[in-house]
Amino acid sequence: MNALICPVCQKSKLVIYLNKDNRYNYRCKCSVNFFFKEDPPALHSLLIAKIDTHGLFCSKRLIFFVNALTQQLEIICDTCDYFSCL
Numbered sequence: 001m002n003a004l005i006c007p008v009c010q011k012s013k014l015v016i017y018l019n020k021d022n023r024y025n026y027r028c029k030c031s032v033n034f035f036f037k038e039d040p041p042a043l044h045s046l047l048i049a050k051i052d053t054h055g056l057f058c059s060k061r062l063i064f065f066v067n068a069l070t071q072q073l074e075i076i077c078d079t080c081d082y083f084s085c086l
């Protein structure tokens, strides 16, 4: 499986750990640290699907960040009202 590039910094590869509660913990050198219930291939296809969906009606780049409270990845767009939480 190819390593996933961190969606936040777009530079480093995400390191993946399987947590005790069977959620996956994704970490990056840029200090990104979030949880997602599914494995890297599922995360990857979900991200692609979200980017594609947003790209149908908006040409701006999506912004990815980690919600510090929930430790989940969130996706927003400055230009349109797009918001998505994994």
Ligand SMILES: [Zn+2]
Pocket: 006, 007, 008, 009, 010, 011, 012, 028, 029, 030, 031, 032
């Ligand atoms: Zn990163």
Ligand SMILES: [Zn+2]
Pocket: 054, 058, 059, 060, 077, 078, 079, 080, 081, 082
């Ligand atoms: Zn947009």
